[in-house]
Amino acid sequence: AQSVTQLDSQVPVFEEAPVELRCNYSSSVSVYLFWYVQYPNQGLQLLLKYLSGSTLVKGINGFEAEFNKSQTSFHLRKPSVHISDTAEYFCAVIPISGGSYIPTFGRGTSLIVHP
Amino acid sequence: DAGVTQSPTHLIKTRGQQVTLRCSPKSGHDTVSWYQQALGQGPQFIFQYYEEEERQRGNFPDRFSGHQFPNYSSELNVNALLLGDSALYLCASSVDRSSYNEQFFGPGTRLTVL
Numbered sequence: 001a002q003s004v005t006q007l008d009s010q011v012p013v014f015e016e017a018p019v020e021l022r023c024n025y026s027s028s029v030s031v032y033l034f035w036y037v038q039y040p041n042q043g044l045q046l047l048l049k050y051l052s053g054s055t056l057v058k059g060i061n062g063f064e065a066e067f068n069k070s071q072t073s074f075h076l077r078k079p080s081v082h083i084s085d086t087a088e089y090f091c092a093v094i095p096i097s098g099g100s101y102i103p104t105f106g107r108g109t110s111l112i113v114h115p
Numbered sequence: 116d117a118g119v120t121q122s123p124t125h126l127i128k129t130r131g132q133q134v135t136l137r138c139s140p141k142s143g144h145d146t147v148s149w150y151q152q153a154l155g156q157g158p159q160f161i162f163q164y165y166e167e168e169e170r171q172r173g174n175f176p177d178r179f180s181g182h183q184f185p186n187y188s189s190e191l192n193v194n195a196l197l198l199g200d201s202a203l204y205l206c207a208s209s210v211d212r213s214s215y216n217e218q219f220f221g222p223g224t225r226l227t228v229l
Binding site: 004036041042043044045046049090092100101102103104105106107108 | 119160173218222223
């Protein structure tokens with residue numbers, strides 16, 4: 001079984017400041033890792049994903065994430081946030097082996113960007 | 116391209132009733148997954164449909180059932196509704212069953228059980 005822990009339920013930040021949203025996971029098998037964003041009253045949109053290769057992954061809207069296997073982390077970063085980045089962010093994992101592709105999501109981090 | 120569409124947008128039911136939610140996948144997608152997102156929580160996987168059959172199922176009771184039609188659209192049925200079933204129900208579609216292919220999510224159906 002897998003579990004995902006998003007360490008901060010809410011992250012307030014000022015516009016143009018950098019931000020890091022933390023995600024740690026636990027799994028007995030290798031996993032694929034994802035970050036999704038959910039704007040109010042909308043579904044989830046994929047920001048980026050790590051499947052293999054370079055541990056630094058770049059996504060849409062200037063976001064990037066780094067996979068750290070030893071620390072089982074996949075933190076999301078942006079060097080300069082905008083008001084429009086205010087949203088809920090979800091980290092998710094999907095097991096690679098075993099034939100089961102059931103995703104596990106974290107509880108989400110609310111990013112609040114202040115002017 | 117309309118993307119993933121879901122209906123209705125909002126729904127209010129009482130305990131014990133039954134509900135049907137509908138989803139039309141993005142054009143070109145043949146796999147549909149359903150998720151339950153309780154308030155303040157992340158989405159929880161309910162099940163996935165491919166070729167009109169349930170292919171994977173999360174930890175949800177048999178009260179939750181589904182169907183996929185030949186045009187790839189899908190329905191989620193919940194029987195004997197409980198207060199705890201109140202949530203946002205999300206539908207996601209993808210080009211196939213592979214876990215690493217991007218899922219496109221619909222806006223969801225907000226179900227309130229009174």
